[in-house]
Amino acid sequence: IRSSPAVQLALAVSRAHMERNPVRLLRLAQRLDFIQVCAVHRHLLPCRRDLLLLYSHGHSSRNCRYPLQRLARLLFLKDALAAELCQAYGVNITGDSFTDAPRMHEPQDDE
Numbered sequence: 001i002r003s004s005p006a007v008q009l010a011l012a013v014s015r016a017h018m019e020r021n022p023v024r025l026l027r028l029a030q031r032l033d034f035i036q037v038c039a040v041h042r043h044l045l046p047c048r049r050d051l052l053l054l055y056s057h058g059h060s061s062r063n064c065r066y067p068l069q070r071l072a073r074l075l076f077l078k079d080a081l082a083a084e085l086c087q088a089y090g091v092n093i094t095g096d097s098f099t100d101a102p103r104m105h106e107p108q109d110d111e
Helices: 005-018 022-029 034-058 068-075 079-088
Strands: none
Touching: 005 022, 005 034, 022 034, 022 068, 034 068, 034 079, 068 079
């Protein structure tokens, strides 16, 4: 059972999550079946937040920009949803790229 492809994939996803490797986790999540995605679903938003935090800190120089389309591909989101995620966490969007995040914050609920 342990050598079955489904179990190996689940172990790889778990390892990526424990190692806090959001890029690998999101890539592996694309290969999951429906039931496995249901199990991982609650971890996808924190994983995307971690990826956004890593890239915003890595591109925190004033003159350093990262293309929003490339970020959207990494997050496995459409460009508009990636832009919404950036804005929700306070990451600056300039044209078709994002720049530094002065202070990333948790999104506010509109209750």
